[in-house]
Amino acid sequence: MNEFLMYLTNGIVIGVINAISAIGVSLIVGIMRVVNFAHGELYIFAGYFSYHLSASLGVPPLLAMPLSIFFIFLIGIGMERTLIRPTYGDEMYSLIITFVLSIVLQNAALLIFGPYPNKPPNLVSGATNIFGLYHYGNQRLLSFFISIGILLFIFYLIKRTWFGKSIRAVSQDREMSSLVGVDHLRVNMLSFGLGAALAGAAGVIVAPIFPVTPTGSSAISLNAFVVVVLGGMGSLKGCVIGGLALGIIENLGAAYLSTMYRNIFGFVILILVLVFRPWGLFGQKAQ
Amino acid sequence: MGALIEGKGLTKSFGGLTALKGVDFHLDEGEIIGLIGPNGAGKTTLFNLVSGVFHPDSGKLYFNSKNITILKPFEICRLGIARTFQIVRPFLKMSCFENTLVGIIGRNDKNGGKEERKDEVRTLLKFVGLGNREQTLAKDLTLIEKKRLEMARALATKPKVLLLDEVLAGLNPSEILQALELIEVIRTQLKMTVFWIEHVMGAIMKASDRIIVLDQGEKIKEGKAEEIVSDLKVIEAYLGESDA
Amino acid sequence: MGNKQQAGTAKKVGIPALFIILAILPPFFLSQYWLHVMIISLFYVMMASSWNLIAGFTGQVSFAHAAFSGIGAYASGMVAVNLGVPPWLGILIGTGVAALLGLGLGYLCIRMGGIYLSLTTLGFSEILRIIITNEDKWTRGTMGLQVPGFFSEYSKANYYYLFLVVTIFLLIVIYWIVHSEMGLTFRAVLNDELAASSSGINTIRVRILAFTISSAMAGLAGGLYGHYLMLITPDIPSLGQMFLVLAMAVIGGMGSFIGPIVGSFVLETLSEYIRIYGEYHVLLFGLVALAMARFAPEGLMGIVGKKWRKEWVH
Numbered sequence: 053m054n055e056f057l058m059y060l061t062n063g064i065v066i067g068v069i070n071a072i073s074a075i076g077v078s079l080i081v082g083i084m085r086v087v088n089f090a091h092g093e094l095y096i097f098a099g100y101f102s103y104h105l106s107a108s109l110g111v112p113p114l115l116a117m118p119l120s121i122f123f124i125f126l127i128g129i130g131m132e133r134t135l136i137r138p139t140y141g142d143e144m145y146s147l148i149i150t151f152v153l154s155i156v157l158q159n160a161a162l163l164i165f166g167p168y169p170n171k172p173p174n175l176v177s178g179a180t181n182i183f184g185l186y187h188y189g190n191q192r193l194l195s196f197f198i199s200i201g202i203l204l205f206i207f208y209l210i211k212r213t214w215f216g217k218s219i220r221a222v223s224q225d226r227e228m229s230s231l232v233g234v235d236h237l238r239v240n241m242l243s244f245g246l247g248a249a250l251a252g253a254a255g256v257i258v259a260p261i262f263p264v265t266p267t268g269s270s271a272i273s274l275n276a277f278v279v280v281v282l283g284g285m286g287s288l289k290g291c292v293i294g295g296l297a298l299g300i301i302e303n304l305g306a307a308y309l310s311t312m313y314r315n316i317f318g319f320v321i322l323i324l325v326l327v328f329r330p331w332g333l334f335g336q337k338a339q
Numbered sequence: 340m341g342a343l344i345e346g347k348g349l350t351k352s353f354g355g356l357t358a359l360k361g362v363d364f365h366l367d368e369g370e371i372i373g374l375i376g377p378n379g380a381g382k383t384t385l386f387n388l389v390s391g392v393f394h395p396d397s398g399k400l401y402f403n404s405k406n407i408t409i410l411k412p413f414e415i416c417r418l419g420i421a422r423t424f425q426i427v428r429p430f431l432k433m434s435c436f437e438n439t440l441v442g443i444i445g446r447n448d449k450n451g452g453k454e455e456r457k458d459e460v461r462t463l464l465k466f467v468g469l470g471n472r473e474q475t476l477a478k479d480l481t482l483i484e485k486k487r488l489e490m491a492r493a494l495a496t497k498p499k500v501l502l503l504d505e506v507l508a509g510l511n512p513s514e515i516l517q518a519l520e521l522i523e524v525i526r527t528q529l530k531m532t533v534f535w536i537e538h539v540m541g542a543i544m545k546a547s548d549r550i551i552v553l554d555q556g557e558k559i560k561e562g563k564a565e566e567i568v569s570d571l572k573v574i575e576a577y578l579g580e581s582d583a
Numbered sequence: 584m585g586n587k588q589q590a591g592t593a594k595k596v597g598i599p600a601l602f603i604i605l606a607i608l609p610p611f612f613l614s615q616y617w618l619h620v621m622i623i624s625l626f627y628v629m630m631a632s633s634w635n636l637i638a639g640f641t642g643q644v645s646f647a648h649a650a651f652s653g654i655g656a657y658a659s660g661m662v663a664v665n666l667g668v669p670p671w672l673g674i675l676i677g678t679g680v681a682a683l684l685g686l687g688l689g690y691l692c693i694r695m696g697g698i699y700l701s702l703t704t705l706g707f708s709e710i711l712r713i714i715i716t717n718e719d720k721w722t723r724g725t726m727g728l729q730v731p732g733f734f735s736e737y738s739k740a741n742y743y744y745l746f747l748v749v750t751i752f753l754l755i756v757i758y759w760i761v762h763s764e765m766g767l768t769f770r771a772v773l774n775d776e777l778a779a780s781s782s783g784i785n786t787i788r789v790r791i792l793a794f795t796i797s798s799a800m801a802g803l804a805g806g807l808y809g810h811y812l813m814l815i816t817p818d819i820p821s822l823g824q825m826f827l828v829l830a831m832a833v834i835g836g837m838g839s840f841i842g843p844i845v846g847s848f849v850l851e852t853l854s855e856y857i858r859i860y861g862e863y864h865v866l867l868f869g870l871v872a873l874a875m876a877r878f879a880p881e882g883l884m885g886i887v888g889k890k891w892r893k894e895w896v897h
Contacts, residue, residue, distance in 0.1 A: 135873065152830070270822060274705065281699070313713070313717070315713055322703060323703075412777070413781075413786065430774035431774055442782045492778075
């Protein structure tokens, strides 16, 4: 029984990180109708950045994390300005370009960081006894709380601030929003940067728990895509519920059914969603 | 015998904006019906509902007493309702010939061979005055020619009802006269029912058997041209627009 | 008029005929090594041209094209190894399996729009890789599945001609589709989906049809490829392979008939020269493809000259 609770806790911890990563994809899809296939690579890059900053350059881990996220944010802005912006309105080219970019970044990561997994130092050590039932690693607990903090921050940003209102206006109606004075080029750029930063955030949080490797990136992208489709494209709430659901299912599935097929559970969910509820749990049923 | 097309209580909103509020209307066979109203009155939304581009939030649509409320655009087209677009949408990278051929291919009764279809395309292009433009790409046409091409493509689907969205906009007076003749021919020779949106008031008043007026998503008036012109509500709707 | 048309027909038949005659020659003067490169190039011509059929002509980006070639290869290879089915029949079975899976996948996600197709096909590729790697009892995993070849006596020249014939067959089918009324509906959907739908075209059906045909062609190409290499590995359905096919179409020129053919030969030949630099060639092709997609979306064919291309394509 305790074992079950442990797997469940793992699922929840991974679930909130899934949610952060998926919101990064969902934001960009919702606002620009662009799927960033290089999402997983940005996540991996963030993990490596935080590793090299702290392990090679001696930056304190707690500072290395936000610094890495900020770098990824800048990379995201750069991507939007140079490659994505010219494709607006042409869905096919944006899909092709981000896919090619994912391959380029993956190979660049192999060259720069090498093929071996790297793991930034833990922030904390030891384990805590949860309600007297089982022991759980402090690093994972901390990751969980950082993730919750980031999620709250995103919700605040999108529901309460001017930037969030612009984002919602653009995602609902591009023409209307420009009528009321929203500069959607800037909104696009910032939200692409934010989407990238969220991939980075998930990356730096996960890296101390599961070391990153350049070849792991497509699984990470897929994970985020499954959550987005499951939750419903463009729905924040959907990302959180979908992320948790996928985290729990994957962890319980891997524990009780098959470890080798961990990644298949996501794909099975994707297919089931497409068959039974193609617009997702919280998505708008399209016209 | 009931109406050819009948709409009951059609309501449609986008986000917070209600584009249509409980609109009832009908078209009888062989009529030319005008749809007018100030900008944002919901005219194009009504066309989009009838042609299946959007589905109403509530209300029902019937064609020949068959419920077509939730059919897809291609299904509605195959039943016999064709349309043109306010902002023209020909297939830009295809020739006039190919544009028109698509309308024939989409049809249910594709009987006849390839040669017959080619002849049909040529006849249609001549009919709308693009006989010498067969191989021109649609993107190289003038706006007026694009409108004609859309008309040819719509006619190629052999519709019973033709929805025309501002086909006269941007035409000069003599071109308007030509277009009106074309519409009359479509009714008398091709036996089609025409439902059209127009801002050129003189033309639509003259050529329509009956006129429906929309304002802010509601039907405020329906009747013959002379009844419409003298109606206070209609005048207010338009004056209100010029104030804004 | 009649003369002009005759001249046009002569050109349309004459020049391809000339190319075909030229294509017969390589085995007489190329080394075994370069003959191999030609065979691989022909495989990529089949892959890139059939991918172009959906991406270039209906605007849908599938990331499962390499996966479908893998399905063709493994299906044919497994029936050959386990049931002793001859490769000739096996590749047809492989093609059929690829078509069926393409139909199912297309049916599920195409109605939801282009983004869903891309996401789902990417997932499908990844899952296929995992299954093939893990089910090594059937597939021999990363070790690779050894399969029989087409000919009892191994000869590169025979394989070259076999690939040539099938490639020409596929290209004729693609050319015919693009110029048929079916192809016209493909292009209508690509030009303007709403206008096509409002003109009576069942756009979803058109897209599913294009996806199924294209996937079947990938299955056929993959089956041939597997029995040529005589060793089927998870590299065939990998995303790396998918990327190469996509880069060939994008660099050659999507939406044109010739573009992917040119792109395949150029990239495959080029990669033989730069292979010594290891994995750099993927990075290089990626950067070139990015630059092309960004600055010259019509690819090499777009750059080479519009007039020349027009005469060929239309």
